[in-house]
Amino acid sequence: MIVRQSCAAEGCGGIAVWNSAHCAAHLPDAAAYLADLKARLAGGSSFEAVHLSGIALEGFDLSGKEFVCSDWSGASLTGCAFTGVKFNLVFLDRGRLARCRFEGAKVKWSVFAETEITGCEFINTDVFRCNLNAARIANTPFRNATLYSTRFIGAHFQAVEFENCNLLRSHFEMADLSGARFSNSNTEEAFFDRERIEE
Amino acid sequence: MRFFPHYVISGFSNMYLLADDESREAALIDPGYFDGELLKLIESHGLTVSAVLVTHAHESHIAGIATLLRIYEAKIYSFRPKILDYPTIPTREGDVIRVGKLRFDVIETPGHSRDSLSFRVANLLFTGDTLTAGLTGTAAHDQAHHLLLSSIRKSILTLPDDTIIFPGHGPPTRVCLERADNAMLNELCPRSRSSSAFF
Numbered sequence A: 001m002i003v004r005q006s007c008a009a010e011g012c013g014g015i016a017v018w019n020s021a022h023c024a025a026h027l028p029d030a031a032a033y034l035a036d037l038k039a040r041l042a043g044g045s046s047f048e049a050v051h052l053s054g055i056a057l058e059g060f061d062l063s064g065k066e067f068v069c070s071d072w073s074g075a076s077l078t079g080c081a082f083t084g085v086k087f088n089l090v091f092l093d094r095g096r097l098a099r100c101r102f103e104g105a106k107v108k109w110s111v112f113a114e115t116e117i118t119g120c121e122f123i124n125t126d127v128f129r130c131n132l133n134a135a136r137i138a139n140t141p142f143r144n145a146t147l148y149s150t151r152f153i154g155a156h157f158q159a160v161e162f163e164n165c166n167l168l169r170s171h172f173e174m175a176d177l178s179g180a181r182f183s184n185s186n187t188e189e190a191f192f193d194r195e196r197i198e199e
Numbered sequence B: 001m002r003f004f005p006h007y008v009i010s011g012f013s014n015m016y017l018l019a020d021d022e023s024r025e026a027a028l029i030d031p032g033y034f035d036g037e038l039l040k041l042i043e044s045h046g047l048t049v050s051a052v053l054v055t056h057a058h059e060s061h062i063a064g065i066a067t068l069l070r071i072y073e074a075k076i077y078s079f080r081p082k083i084l085d086y087p088t089i090p091t092r093e094g095d096v097i098r099v100g101k102l103r104f105d106v107i108e109t110p111g112h113s114r115d116s117l118s119f120r121v122a123n124l125l126f127t128g129d130t131l132t133a134g135l136t137g138t139a140a141h142d143q144a145h146h147l148l149l150s151s152i153r154k155s156i157l158t159l160p161d162d163t164i165i166f167p168g169h170g171p172p173t174r175v176c177l178e179r180a181d182n183a184m185l186n187e188l189c190p191r192s193r194s195s196s197a198f199f
C-alpha cells in the first residue's frame, strides 16, 4: 500500500505484484510465479507490503500468517484457508472470495468493499474497522464474530446469517438486508437507519 | 514511511501516526486522546512527534494535544490560529507541511466545519470527518451541506482512483469506491444533522 511499484510492461498502469516487476496481467510465466509465491508464503509467518492486486489464488493455505499494508485489490481467492490469519491494512476491494475460511482470524483496518464473498465462513473472527461497503455476500455465515465498527453500507446479502455476533457500532445503512438474518446479536447497537448516523 | 492507525475509543475516532524512516520525525493527525498505548507505539519505534495535523477542531480530534505537548515539542497545523489556547501554524489550501522527508499537501475541505482540512501524503489522504467510508460528514445546516458536497467533489473525488482515504471515523476506503458507491454524495440525499455549530 505504502510503497508500490508500477508494472514494467510498457503503457501498463498496473501495480507490480510482490517479488515481480510485472502486474498480475503481465506476468511472463504466471504458473511459475504462483508456485514461487506459494513457497515464499509457506516459508514465512509475517509479511508486509505483499501486493497481489489482480492475482488469482486457488487452494492456498495461509492459516496463521500475518499480512500488513498489502494491496490485494481485484484479487480472486478460491478455496483458501485463512484460519487464525491476521490482516492489518489489507486492501482486497473489488475482488472475489469464494469458499475461503476465516475461522479465528483477526482482521482490522482492511477493505473488502465491492468484493463478492461467496460460500465463505467467518467463525470466531474479529473484523474490526473494516470496510465491506457495497460487498455482495452470499451463503456466508458470521458466527461468534466481532464486527465492531465495521461497515456494510450498501452491501447486498443473500442467505447470510449473523449469529451471536457483536455488532457494536457496525453500519448497515442502505444495505439490502432481505437475505440477511440476525440472531442473538446486538442489532440495537448497530446503525441501520441513515437518520441514526452520529459520527 | 512508517504508518500506524490508532483508534481512540473515547470519541470513536481515528488518529494516525506517520513517520519518516530516516529522521524518525513523526506527524500525528488528529490526536483525539493521548494515552500510554500511543506513547508506547511512538517510543517503541524510536519516533519523535514534531507535527500535529488537525483536520478540524472538534473535541474527538484534538483532546490529546495538551498531553502530547507536555512530552513533545510539536508544531500544530490547523486552519484555526489557536487550538485549545495553543498557537498554531495557520494552514491553508496549497500549503505544504514537511516532516522529515514526508510531504503533506494541504487541501481545504470545508462543510462539516468551516475549519476542515484534508492532508495528502503520497497516495494516502486523511479526510477527517469530511468523507468517511460510505458516508459524508454531518453538517449544521443546508448551506454547510452543499459546501461539504462541493468540497468532496472538487478536492477529493478528483484525486487518482487508488488514493487511499483514512477518515476521522471508521475504516479506510479508496477514492474510486466512494465515487462509485457513496450514496450520500447524491445531492438529493438529505444531509446528516449535527448539533455542533458550523464554525
Ligand SMILES: [Zn+2]
Binding pocket: A007, A008, A009, A012, A013, A014, A022, A023, A024, A025, A026
Ligand atoms: Zn501490467
